[in-house]
Amino acid sequence: MDTFDKALKITRDALLSIQDGFGKKPHASLQTLEILKSATHHVSRKNPTASTPSSKSLNLPKKPAKTPLKPPTEILDSLRKAALICTKCPHLASTRTQVVFGVGNPEAELMFVGEAPGADEDAQGEPFVGRAGQLLTRIIETMGFTRQSIYIGNVLKCRPNMPAGTSGNRKPRPEEMSTCLPWLREQIAIIRPRVLVALGATAAEGLLGETRPMKELRGKWLEYENTPTLVTYHPAYLLRNQSLQEKRKVWEDMLLVLEKLGHPISKKQRGYFLS
Ligand code: SF4
Structure with missing residues (x-):
């Protein structure tokens, strides 16, 4: 697991714990969780050895065309x-x-x-x-x-x-x-x-x-x-x-x-x- 995968896993686990503990901004946590799930899935399937992306590419919510939010x-x-x-x-x-x-x-x-x-x-x-x-x-x-x-x-x-x-x-x-x-x-x-x-x-x-x-x-x-x-x-x-x-x-x-x-x-x- 490379650095990016680790960072995603840590963030995803944190969001899951927020979800389990009923976080204060749930809509955001749910949507972000969905994005991270698909992002993790996408990275691990497409290129499991992908190198660590720049901070710009981690700015996932600003890329709705590639990661559409669920209605x-x-x-x-x-x-x-x-x-x-x-x-x-x-x-x-x-x-x-x-x-x-x-x-x-x-x-x-x-x-x-x-x-x-x-x-x-x-x-x-x-x-x-x-x-x-x-x-x-x-x-x-x-x-x-x-x-x-x-x-x-x-x-x-x-x-x-x-x-x-x-x-x-x-x-x-x-x-x-x-x-x-x-x-x-x-x-x-x-x-x-x-x-x-x-x-x-x-x-x-x-x-x-x-x-x-x-x-x-x-x-x-x-x-x-x-x-x-x-x-x-x-x-x-x-x-x-x-x-x-x-x-x-x-x-x-x-x-x-x-x-x-x-x-x-x-x-x-x-x-x-x-x-
Ligand atoms: S009252 Fe609410 S928190 Fe308690 S068991 Fe039912 S759904 Fe869960």
Whole structure:
């Protein structure tokens, strides 16, 4: 193995360790890893005894024509495949039906983030498919989107386990969310949405580390890694509190999202849930 091969191996191992340890800039690490994989493959196949290249030739990301990057769809699919076999939380891995990775457009401009899958999501493998999910779908469609045009994911990818013999769902614990958060960070880094919406206080805590009450969080722009992020009520809250006033609060948050994205808002849309 010559110097170049050694340098590539060291860099590749370092990136793999970042990937395993869920690095802070995952999109970059994944893409760079792909480049290095192909570069290593290319060098070893084409000329196993190639001499050490100049530093200029090591500047791989500036040569897209020779080393094309994979589209977000493929990168996200690779990430999904890795997440589906994750066992970092043994107590969740042993009780889940399946990992609920996320659904939607890998290049979505808008991404909704919830807290964790419930029983329905665990059974179907898709986030937000129960009653609260159906309400979220109505909100999304009233905004002018479809579930396929945006992206929906959770902070926790596995259903929080329940004591034996009990039903229902529980909130994810902070340590469970922090263990799983790197998967979501990877998703966001690949999708690169223009706007994020955190659904509920638990999602806001998991994604942003925010522990302030909802009345202080909602309705104003926060940031996740320079991405404008809005916190609003979880749709399950609206199922419990069906007053026009609470529905209007969530809808006003969604109007803020549409404005931020520069989407036209009709007079009818502006008037929803006003008494
Ligand atoms: S909750 Fe997340 S980190 Fe834990 S096992 Fe499931 S996918 Fe892995």
